[in-house]
Amino acid sequence: MAPPSLATTTSRALARFDAAARGAPGFLRRLVGSAEETLDDVLERLLGERFDDRMSRVPLALGTSGVDPFGLDPQWAKYALSTVAMLHRKYFRSEVHGIENVPTGRLLLVANHSGQVPIDGALIGAAMFMDAEPPRIVRAMVEKWAVSLPFVSLLFTRIGQVVGVPENATRLLAQGEALLVFPEGARGISKTFDQRYKLTEFGLGFMRLAIETDTPIIPVAVVGAEEQYVSFANVDSLAKLFRMPAFPIIPQLLLPGGQLPLPTKYRLWFGEPMRFSGDPDDDDSVIDEKVWLVKQTIQSMLNRGLKERKHIFW
């Protein structure tokens, strides 16, 4: 142990300061307290029932400390879900179709990725929690570098997002979770406006995972995200310079208030479960055929969704 020294005294003094800073402004705590009550009310109105009641029906592998092995904490999820619930119901006024197709138990949600900012993922999560029965908390895989960022890593962990490595995916499915995958990845989300609703190349990993773990695939088509930010071009050299996956040119960002996504109406289409069998370590060409089936299903769901859509904003 370190001798009682300058270091210990300093850290004690710091701790005292820390405690004082937390303890002193009582009115602030009351303010936070009342904000929490209002939040509960808002959530209840959006959900049609108490949040805790709904949460209690979510199949989760919580330990005695109230956290699941991956660090998901329902109390944190509440704050995240209340935000996306507002977006889902009020801002984007999403229409949800075919959510009754979603089976219980482990499943892979495979969706098209679009809209420059991954709001599509958040809204699929909201639909699975607010509209599915039993409600589910969708787990997604996050980039490795996001885990090294302070606060971001903590938030992602507590709301059930995990590091994107295959071992985690397999384990989550074994735990009976619903896993969301965007096989297009960054290619899909940063499409320019002229490429809207055209699926880009799909990765093969999700199919190998589904076969290996014998998990049903639910194809999901998201209509409405492509128009939230209109991107005219991608500048590759700038993307490389800033080490970003893409550098889109979005003129609306320059307008006052244009930083917010346009309030398009989202339409989420959940397809029927697809099951695949075979050897998960098969040749790429064999896996590719199966992936193609999923891709075609999503593309035709997109086409139908677009045809039935009367207006982008309502």
Next chain:
Amino acid sequence: MTDTGGAVLITGICGRLGKHLARVLHRERRVVGVDRRPFLDKPKDVEHAQVDVRRKKLKDVFRAGDIEAVVHLGVMHDPRASAADHHSWNVAGFTKLLEYVGQFQIPKLVVLSSANVYGPQAQNPQFLTEESPLLGGQNFSDIRDLVEVDMLAQSFFWKLPETETVILRPVHILGAVHNAPSNFLRLNPIMTVMGFDPMAQVIQQADVVHALELALRPGIRGIFNVAGPEPVPLSRMVKILDRQRLSVPYSLARIVLRRLWSLRLTTFPPPELDHIRYVCMVDDRRARQVLGFAPRMSLEETVRSVDEGRW
């Protein structure tokens, strides 16, 4: 455990874990200890040879005979000791020990490694299996010799297949022991890194001793990750201990810790900060199924045990 009359040789018997294991074993089997430190409150029937494992004298202990199992706990992990000392003690010493195990055809070798050999990393899967690469030395070069000890023991699987070699990789051991995780939880306030609260696994020293006991059973061989109660966020442990928590931004924490370390005011080397940022948790299914291990201590008991037996 069957009493076959053979002795168990425990290296590093004068450490807290060694003493604990000796007390558990000596009623049922003959226990021979090797440690260069004196064994002060030694039970009467435990034989203790106060020798350095690097010395020839160690061979005499093997010659004296009838050793049926070797439990290697004598790993040095003093962050203040020089790299040369570490290497000569941990690697050269262990190589000698392995040589005698081969020469005297000891049927059982149990090595206490650690889950730290995997190393905390941002891209770690939530639960590391025994097959995961040992990357502990990647960002923390001072523990490379500990990774090497684990690797040396692994090479024994094929070098001497007739010896049943067991490698245990327990998660952070808590208790009266003076290791980094226990010392860390004894801090007041406990320093954490702002914006990080990784899930962590801990195990009580008594449970580690229990796992060692199980590993000594005939027929058990291989590598086992050993974990205690369910994983919890670091902040939950701080709460159980009812300590103050001081969260410091990483960049500041690293600068301060480096300075304190160079002034010899702290026992925590700066790279250990990664342990309170990233996950380094293990999948312990094999230990539960094959070894038959299950922790006996609850999370509360395990975490609170860092305050026991202090003076």
